[in-house]
Amino acid sequence: MSNLIQKLKSKIDALLFWQTPIGEILNKIYDLRLFYKYSFKKEKFKSKNSHKAYLTKQYHIIEKGMALPNPRLGFGVAKIETLIKLSKSYLAQFPEDELTLAIKSCLKEYILFNKTNNVDITTPFYKNIENFIHGTDYSKNTGGVRNVSKLDLAKKTNIDYASFAKSRFSIRDFDKSDLKISQIIKAVDIAKHAPSVCNRQSWKANIYTEKKQILNLLKIQGGNNGFTESINKLIIVTTDTKSFTIMESNQVYIDGGIFSMSLILALHSLEIGACCLNTCFPFTKEKKVKSIGEIPENERLIMMIGIGNLKDNYKVAISSKKKIEEIIKIS
Missing domain, CATH: 3.40.109.10 (NADH Oxidase)
Incomplete structure (x- = not known):
């Protein structure tokens, strides 16, 4: 019985320790240690997942740029050059996948967007893009932008x-x-x-x-x-x-x-x-x-x-919510 009491006391002491400021600090140290161990720095990847995350981040910047009300012609030159360079590095290690196809699809639309707006696409920058995306199957348009109809959206959100x-x-x-x-x-x-x-x-x-x-x-x-x-x-x-x-x-x-x-x-x-x-x-x-x-x-x-x-009938906590005045702040 004394051993059981001792074990129970140890568990309680351990639980109370983690509720102290020191316990909280140790948890934060563990949190940051894992983050810095596995997170990536610019163009420095510790894993395939990090490389994919960076490429996704980069090409999504191009997508967002084309989705603006009035995109600036020829925007994102430095970012696109980096995207192509690191995409080539990725493809040198791993086979073509959905991510790289989405990147190429996005870049194809980028060229089309600029060409449609009478930008000179015969420069080395655009040739570099065309060389990178050449020979890609675009049967599935997985990157870039698409038009959405407000009327069509209204039908889908009619609930x-x-x-x-x-x-x-x-x-x-x-x-x-x-x-x-x-x-x-x-x-x-x-x-x-x-x-x-x-x-x-x-x-x-x-x-x-x-x-x-x-x-x-x-x-x-x-x-x-x-x-x-x-x-x-x-x-x-x-x-x-x-x-x-x-x-x-x-x-x-x-x-x-x-x-x-x-x-x-x-x-x-x-x-x-x-x-x-x-x-x-x-x-x-x-x-x-x-x-x-x-x-x-x-x-x-x-x-x-x-x-x-779910059962046919079941009980739930009422879980009363705050008044809206306690939540919103209008400036």
């Missing part, structure tokens, strides 16, 4: 979104039936259209289906007491630090949070019950989650989402 959004609650009482993986994948496919910094899409949705593994992960999370056994599947949302660069350590969590909310709403649209479970725990627990969940060190935990099929 009562206010009622939809306000009908979402965290579910802690799921049906016992098995949730189909195909439905979860469908929700992720919807959620991936969430915005991200320079379209880098750094997020991952780790889906767990084995009950024992789910229970072990939920035990570490610790905030699911009373409905643990009810959870049918578990998603852990993470973001890849290899996709970020200097001054973007906070963006790891911003992008991950945006995707998480997009996923929650996508699950709701498919009538899948979901409960957000925070990952606000010490890095020692994060390491355990990564070990059990087979998550690489370079990925940071954003949240766990317990999911399952």
Whole structure:
């Protein structure tokens, strides 16, 4: 009995330690250590993922430029020259893929945009672009810009979104039936259209289906007491630090949070019950989650989402919201 009491005391002491300023500082040090270990610096890549993130960042700048109300003719010369140079470096190491095809598609449209506006495209700069994109199959236009009709958009958004959004609650009482993986994948496919910094899409949705593994992960999370056994599947949302660069350590969590909310709403649209479970725990627990969940060190935990099929009738917390006057500030 004395050994049990001692172990319990040690756990309580450890928990209290992580709630002290020193514990908070150690967590921040771990956070920054991982960020600087895996994030990339300009034109210096530690991995394929970092190289892809940089190229995505660069070509998206060109896309954004062409999407402006009045794009400046011949804009982005230095950025495009760097994009081509580093794209060639990427292709020297890896085969042609969707990213490089999107880059070439974007550059093709860039030339067309300038040509249409009577820019001289016989200069060495434009010849360099043409040489780079020559021989590419453009049957799929995956980079550049496209026109959107306001009328067409109105048809697609003709829903009562206010009622939809306000009908979402965290579910802690799921049906016992098995949730189909195909439905979860469908929700992720919807959620991936969430915005991200320079379209880098750094997020991952780790889906767990084995009950024992789910229970072990939920035990570490610790905030699911009373409905643990009810959870049918578990998603852990993470973001890849290899996709970020200097001054973007906070963006790891911003992008991950945006995707998480997009996923929650996508699950709701498919009538899948979901409960957000925070990952606000010490890095020692994060390491355990990564070990059990087979998550690489370079990925940071954003949240766990317990999911399952809905019962015909179920109870939810009222979760009263603040008055709008407490939220908005008009300047």
